[in-house]
Amino acid sequence: MTNMAASAVAVQPPGPPLWLLAEVTYRCPLHCVFCYNPLDFAAQGKAQELPTADWLRVLREARALGAVQCGFSGGEPLERDDLEEMIAEAHRLGFYTNLLTSGVGLTAQRAAALKAAGLDHIQLSFQDSTRELNDFLSHTKTFGLKQQVGELIKANGWPMVMNVVIHRLNIDHIDRIIAMADALGAEYLELANSQYYSWAHLNRDHLLPTHDQLKRAEAITDEWRVKLADRMKLFFVAPDYHEGTPKKCMNGWGNVFLTITPDGTALPCHTAKMLPGLAFPNVQTSSVREIWQDSEGFNRFRGTGWMKEPCVSCPDKEKDLGGCRCQAFLLANDPAAADPVCPKSPHHGVVKAAVEASEAGAVPVRPLVFRDPKNSKAFVSPVGQS
Numbered sequence: 001m002t003n004m005a006a007s008a009v010a011v012q013p014p015g016p017p018l019w020l021l022a023e024v025t026y027r028c029p030l031h032c033v034f035c036y037n038p039l040d041f042a043a044q045g046k047a048q049e050l051p052t053a054d055w056l057r058v059l060r061e062a063r064a065l066g067a068v069q070c071g072f073s074g075g076e077p078l079e080r081d082d083l084e085e086m087i088a089e090a091h092r093l094g095f096y097t098n099l100l101t102s103g104v105g106l107t108a109q110r111a112a113a114l115k116a117a118g119l120d121h122i123q124l125s126f127q128d129s130t131r132e133l134n135d136f137l138s139h140t141k142t143f144g145l146k147q148q149v150g151e152l153i154k155a156n157g158w159p160m161v162m163n164v165v166i167h168r169l170n171i172d173h174i175d176r177i178i179a180m181a182d183a184l185g186a187e188y189l190e191l192a193n194s195q196y197y198s199w200a201h202l203n204r205d206h207l208l209p210t211h212d213q214l215k216r217a218e219a220i221t222d223e224w225r226v227k228l229a230d231r232m233k234l235f236f237v238a239p240d241y242h243e244g245t246p247k248k249c250m251n252g253w254g255n256v257f258l259t260i261t262p263d264g265t266a267l268p269c270h271t272a273k274m275l276p277g278l279a280f281p282n283v284q285t286s287s288v289r290e291i292w293q294d295s296e297g298f299n300r301f302r303g304t305g306w307m308k309e310p311c312v313s314c315p316d317k318e319k320d321l322g323g324c325r326c327q328a329f330l331l332a333n334d335p336a337a338a339d340p341v342c343p344k345s346p347h348h349g350v351v352k353a354a355v356e357a358s359e360a361g362a363v364p365v366r367p368l369v370f371r372d373p374k375n376s377k378a379f380v381s382p383v384g385q386s
């Protein structure tokens with residue numbers, strides 16, 4: 001049984017977990033260098049994954065608690081043969097359902113089955129607008145297939161939502177990336193600047209763009225916004241390393257988002273398992289209500305009562321809630337520290353040094369590491385490198 005001890009810090013009772021992220025598997029045919037899955041993802045293989053019945057119960061319990069959106073993610077969620085069954089149950093329960101996919105495994109037959117199951121929305125990821133870089137970054141030959149999947153999504157009448165993780169290696173293609181999304185008939189394009197956790201953190205020296213690259217990319221995106229008008233919505237997710245502004249991570253710890261990992265571990269965000277000294281409950285031994293309302297893992301960083309200086313006396317503490325706990329651990333080795341992207345953080349120098357190295361074109365300390373089971377097995381547990 002998971003530790004359900006109440007947090008030492010009094011917190012307001014939480015509202016409902018509006019967003020349920022079901023990471024149904026960490027299996028994935030791609031090997032993206034910026035993957036957000038934990039470095040030790042290979043410890044949760046097919047044998048450790050929750051069976052269908054448990055996922056269906058999680059859906060029912062989360063919906064009863066007030067969850068309204070359900071994202072099916074991974075890894076590649078299409079690796080699960082029972083995905084259609086889970087989506088049908090989520091649809092029956094009244095969730096708005098979203099499939100986050102690389103496209104690999106989305107055949108015409110599966111698309112028809114997912115449509116029949118009531119799937120509302122598919123988010124298709126690309127790594128780049130060129131075959132060479134798309135295939136290099138994912139270490140697969142998937143560019144052509146993704147284009148076909150884009151057409152399949154349109155043919156089935158789903159809104160076309162594309163996601164491209166942006167970083168130093170593809171940011172200068174932003175014009176072509178937006179043109180590609182337009183040619184595929186996308187209604188939404190998320191240009192998500194890489195966040196430096198997990199594999200992206202490991203590969204940060206290769207991936208962090210320069211200030212000039214970012215400014216150019218933002219200007220090109222703005223030009224496209226004018227040109228596209230209502231045809232496509234563009235979301236440019238700014239990187240916090242350059243902005244110097246901590247983000248209100250996950251819209252607040254345990255505030256809106258509930259993530260369930262493939263083995264049933266419940267997390268306030270998909271990378272939180274790296275944080276030391278926290279017991280995160282599992283849906284196999286605790287109900288979703290117990291997890292959300294009573295668990296130490298979900299209560300530990302709710303609100304502002306856990307903060308230290310400089311956050312305690314900061315006028316912005318309600319605005320950003322001290323930034324990201326995983327980033328504080330990765331860069332300051334302290335999950336309760338101010339997020340080091342904040343200029344007021346005593347650890348801000350780590351972020352400044354990374355940005356300066358990127359500006360100077362410093363040679364990365366190691367070759368790019370691809371996300372694959374062999375490399376993952378080298379990480380017994382996630383490590384904090386700065």
Ligand code: SF4
Nearest residue numbers: 028030032035075102
């Ligand atoms: S980021 Fe790439 S490797 Fe990671 S789960 Fe998504 S598609 Fe797979």
Ligand code: SF4
Nearest residue numbers: 311314317322338342
């Ligand atoms: S000191 Fe803390 S609360 Fe204030 S802006 Fe920085 S991270 Fe946010």
